[in-house]
Amino acid sequence: MSDTRFTDYALGELTGSAREKFERELAKSDSLQAELNDIIAMASELDRLPKSAEGLDPKARIDLLHACARNQAELQRNKKLLRWFIPLGLAAAASVTFLAGMLYRPSAVTELGFMARNVGAPAALHEEPQTLETDPAANPEMEPTGKSKTHLDPSNDGLAQNTTSPLEDIPSRSKSKSVRCPTEHDFAEQGLITGESVSDSNLAFQLETPGQAIPLKEKQKGVRNATFGGRLVDTKIQRTSEYSLDVDSSGYAKIRARILASEPPPPDSVHIEELINAFTYNHTEQAGSAALSADIESGMAPWNEEHLLIRVGIRSQAVAENVKVEAQFNPAQAAYFRLIGYESQRDTEKSIRFTTKITPPFEHTALYEVIPVGKSQPKTAPKDFQRTQALVEYQPVDTGDLLTLKIHHRPPGSNQCQLAVFRFETSSAKSFNQNSVDFRFAAAVAAFGMKLRHSPDSANIAWSKIEQIAQGSLGPDPDGQRADFTNLVAKASRLEGRGISKNLFKTPFLAIQLIP
Amino acid sequence: MSAENIIPLAIERFERTLISYAKEITGDIESARDAVQETFLRLSKQDLVAIEPRLAPWLFCVCRNCALDHRRKVVRFSTEALDEEHEAEEDCPAKALMATEDAERLRGLVSKLPERQRELLKLKFEGDLSYKEMGEVMKMSISNVGVQLHEAIQTLRRLWSSEHKPVSTL
Numbered sequence: 001m002s003d004t005r006f007t008d009y010a011l012g013e014l015t016g017s018a019r020e021k022f023e024r025e026l027a028k029s030d031s032l033q034a035e036l037n038d039i040i041a042m043a044s045e046l047d048r049l050p051k052s053a054e055g056l057d058p059k060a061r062i063d064l065l066h067a068c069a070r071n072q073a074e075l076q077r078n079k080k081l082l083r084w085f086i087p088l089g090l091a092a093a094a095s096v097t098f099l100a101g102m103l104y105r106p107s108a109v110t111e112l113g114f115m116a117r118n119v120g121a122p123a124a125l126h127e128e129p130q131t132l133e134t135d136p137a138a139n140p141e142m143e144p145t146g147k148s149k150t151h152l153d154p155s156n157d158g159l160a161q162n163t164t165s166p167l168e169d170i171p172s173r174s175k176s177k178s179v180r181c182p183t184e185h186d187f188a189e190q191g192l193i194t195g196e197s198v199s200d201s202n203l204a205f206q207l208e209t210p211g212q213a214i215p216l217k218e219k220q221k222g223v224r225n226a227t228f229g230g231r232l233v234d235t236k237i238q239r240t241s242e243y244s245l246d247v248d249s250s251g252y253a254k255i256r257a258r259i260l261a262s263e264p265p266p267p268d269s270v271h272i273e274e275l276i277n278a279f280t281y282n283h284t285e286q287a288g289s290a291a292l293s294a295d296i297e298s299g300m301a302p303w304n305e306e307h308l309l310i311r312v313g314i315r316s317q318a319v320a321e322n323v324k325v326e327a328q329f330n331p332a333q334a335a336y337f338r339l340i341g342y343e344s345q346r347d348t349e350k351s352i353r354f355t356t357k358i359t360p361p362f363e364h365t366a367l368y369e370v371i372p373v374g375k376s377q378p379k380t381a382p383k384d385f386q387r388t389q390a391l392v393e394y395q396p397v398d399t400g401d402l403l404t405l406k407i408h409h410r411p412p413g414s415n416q417c418q419l420a421v422f423r424f425e426t427s428s429a430k431s432f433n434q435n436s437v438d439f440r441f442a443a444a445v446a447a448f449g450m451k452l453r454h455s456p457d458s459a460n461i462a463w464s465k466i467e468q469i470a471q472g473s474l475g476p477d478p479d480g481q482r483a484d485f486t487n488l489v490a491k492a493s494r495l496e497g498r499g500i501s502k503n504l505f506k507t508p509f510l511a512i513q514l515i516p
Numbered sequence: 517m518s519a520e521n522i523i524p525l526a527i528e529r530f531e532r533t534l535i536s537y538a539k540e541i542t543g544d545i546e547s548a549r550d551a552v553q554e555t556f557l558r559l560s561k562q563d564l565v566a567i568e569p570r571l572a573p574w575l576f577c578v579c580r581n582c583a584l585d586h587r588r589k590v591v592r593f594s595t596e597a598l599d600e601e602h603e604a605e606e607d608c609p610a611k612a613l614m615a616t617e618d619a620e621r622l623r624g625l626v627s628k629l630p631e632r633q634r635e636l637l638k639l640k641f642e643g644d645l646s647y648k649e650m651g652e653v654m655k656m657s658i659s660n661v662g663v664q665l666h667e668a669i670q671t672l673r674r675l676w677s678s679e680h681k682p683v684s685t686l
Contacts (some may be wrong), residue, residue: 004663045619051536053534054535054536054545056552060553064553065523068523069560072560504623
């Protein structure tokens with residue numbers, strides 16, 4: 001086929017209306033999708049060809065650095081000299097011409113020579129996060145180290161207490177308060193910074209029509225839903241991500257059974273969020289009265305040391321209703337984010353719903369991968385949101401926060417929604433080895449799922465490494481669940497090794513997700 | 517990035533990629549290294565603040581010119597010599613055997629592509645350049661970059677399926 005759009009699309013170079021048109025064609029034809037999958041598979045293979053390790057000779061490199069520094073120093077000297085000589089020279093020339101009877105305007109000439117470069121910082125537009133959050137400076141107890149824990153106490157009518165202990169290792173600042181129930185306006189307002197006004201509607205409306213929770217503006221503009229799991233999302237365009245706490249943890253049992261039967265599971269049948277939540281994590285949370293608590297931890301992503309992995313653990317001890325979780329990334333810190341798991345369309349719809357009711361003991365773990373600002377940009381990442389270029393770009397206020405987590409919920413029997421806000425600073429991220437056992441284990445499970453889904457990112461982490469991480473993060477493991485997982489990784493590694501070489505281009509390496 | 521850091525950081529980030537790219541043109545590692553050193557020296561004589569926003573395409577463009585100069589000066593290596601060297605430099609980390617074999621086979625197929633397409637593949641998959649930047653480096657139109665890359669990938673797919681013999685399961 002000679003349609004170059006396949007390659008353009010696979011490499012993220014098809015944009016705008018051409019891309020939309022192509023996606024519509026793709027959605028109608030299985031054969032076109034198969035063609036695209038093949039091209040993406042080849043592109044992924046090319047992308048993961050071992051990169052050349054040949055560098056300069058160490059001594060040559062040092063000499064080169066010195067030579068470059070000398071050249072630059074000389075360049076700077078010449079520039080300085082020019083700064084002095086140009087005005088002087090011009091002035092001299094002008095004097096000569098003056099003597100010859102011409103006009104003489106030294107001030108203008110001098111001005112030219114000493115014109116200062118304007119380095120003023122652009123005025124930042126301040127975005128009001130939400131009125132209920134207090135100024136970070138007014139929260140001295142929330143030191144930016146360690147872990148965050150906030151409890152919402154249903155017995156406390158109105159203002160929920162922040163029980164953050166100052167003695168704990170606290171990475172984030174958090175604040176919770178009783179608020180009005182979230183409205184559609186809230187969802188539209190978060191993430192997309194435009195001045196558009198959106199109609200107010202109540203929580204009940206949201207609950208009755210779960211599909212409507214997509215920010216209204218996005219729907220109107222036909223923008224792809226950014227809560228799509230598994231995709232990189234550019235925070236300049238969309239910085240809020242929502243996910244459901246409803247996860248079917250039986251997914252892991254099915255995958256496990258297939259692997260033990262020596263049948264590699266079909267990539268699309270692997271739902272990473274289900275695998276992650278099939279395990280018990282010993283959230284260090286102990287408070288008896290807390291309705292909801294969150295625990296955020298971040299470290300290096302084991303499959304890409306430039307990326308951060310964030311684990312968001314949510315736990316409930318009393319009953320909570322109408323729970324809705326939103327993670328909001330700070331574009332000044334996070335260039336891109338990816339919700340791990342929740343890839344399929346089914347999950348996408350699910351992920352934007354409220355979780356209607358959670359019954360304790362309840363815990364949920366979500367993982368985000370973040371490409372911090374200043375790190376290498378994704379190579380083959382689809383430029384999903386280019387069509388939203390018309391949106392106003394805004395200058396984020398860099399508070400140092402990487403992530404703000406908002407949990408809306410309603411204590412049983414109450415008419416009032418409560419909102420807990422947890423903030424996590426980039427500086428609290430650790431190197432992977434310093435992360436908690438739970439963090440590392442969850443990362444291993446995620447990597448395992450990515451491998452099984454043949455995600456291109458998983459090419460950067462070897463099966464043996466996943467096994468090693470899992471082995472090193474067993475923790476107390478009372479029922480042997482984690483040890484069993486470690487064996488499963490070894491088994492899957494053998495199966496996949498065979499499967500990939502056999503079916504290299506029969507199985508798509510990347511699940512293509514299309515707008516319906 | 518402040519001006520004094522640009523060159524050390526650029527060397528750290530692009531050294532290997534540029535050498536790999538230059539080697540695609542010169543055919544031998546020493547000329548490739550020379551071309552890359554020359555590239556950074558030329559960079560050091562530029563206004564770094566002005567170049568920094570489009571540093572990658574600038575480096576690849578200059579590196580390409582330097583490498584082409586070297587190739588004109590020195591004996592041209594044959595494709596066979598290239599292939600041998602590819603094998604000789606093989607020093608893969610402990611990866612799955614099958615994956616290594618596949619990578620080797622793919623690398624072999626890439627070496628059969630026309631030079632221009634090989635360069636484009638390097639620029640895309642190692643240099644991380646966009647079509648527009650590749651067009652600047654190779655002095656090609658953006659649409660031609662797309663056509664050539666598409667053709668390269670299609671050829672690789674064709675060669676792969678004609679050569680690929682499934683390994684029997686154990």
